[in-house]
Amino acid sequence: MATSDEIEIRPITPDDAGEALTLQRAAFVQEALIYNSVQMPPLTQSLDELRAELVENLGCVARDAGRMVGAVRAQRDGELLLIGRLAIAPDVQGRGIGSMLLEAVENRGREAGCREAELFTGSLSEANIRLYERTGYRESGRVEEDEGIEQVFLRKTLD
Template identity: 60%
Template sequence: MTSEPADEVVLTRVSPDDAGEILTIQRAAFVSEALIYGDANMPPLVQTLEQLTAELQESDGWVARRAHRIVGAIRTRELDGVLLIGRLAIAPDMQGEGIGRRLLEAAEQHTHAAEAELFTGSLSEANIRLYERCGYVESVRIEAGDGTATVFMRKQLTDAPPGPGPSRPNGAAAAPAL
């Protein structure tokens, strides 16, 4: 029987059983975002274990494991022909290792959707750079009125023409609960 080297990162499908470790990674990863925005009450930081477990039962996604430790996670859901990507989180000590890019690629390769969409905050420059390097382009920017904005980014995944995507009230993008 062969085994993976201890330092190799392996991607597997997310499971509700991963909720505790994912919540720990999510909170650790989003602390830097809270500092950027001056908001410790952002959804990834206040989500409960029960909420996350329920969410994982209704969504899909991937986890990155290194020596049996979850070091990254991404959650996805398909809606109206669009792959909605949310809560990409990488353990702070593993950031910059290409794990986020690998998780995005796994999500994109295992969908029937023609397009993918994700969002981040306008001050999250490292996130925006990563998404642009992965082929995402800004599609909608919604100003928050405090000098920040929610930036929605899309990527064409197939040669099929883009669909209408998730319905947006008054033409505005609505952040999915991922």
């Protein structure tokens, strides 16, 4: 497990776009293998699109000895915090960085007035679902996609 002494977590900014995009692509290759498709938004997003997305974002990055090892994005929609694109470098997955990033982004959401958080993942992404449930998220719905795959939506109350 990573400790907060080893990992620095701070808000994400447009200046992080290049490094975040590289991290995102590395992390989501694993998902592409699960779903047998590289046509996933995290893998096809352009640098300009990501930079624009980060202008007003409640997301965070995690750094270990200066290296970006994790990132997550979030936007406020009224009292709902919409969390997306949680990406952890493949060589450091399983060290608790995802949980730390979720906690940090949830805190930013609370400070912005959000009362609930929502995120989603694919139904075949069992490790993601386990992480989200372990950190207090509960399934709130499913949306049917192609070939029997579903998007699984999970929510958590931000106390």
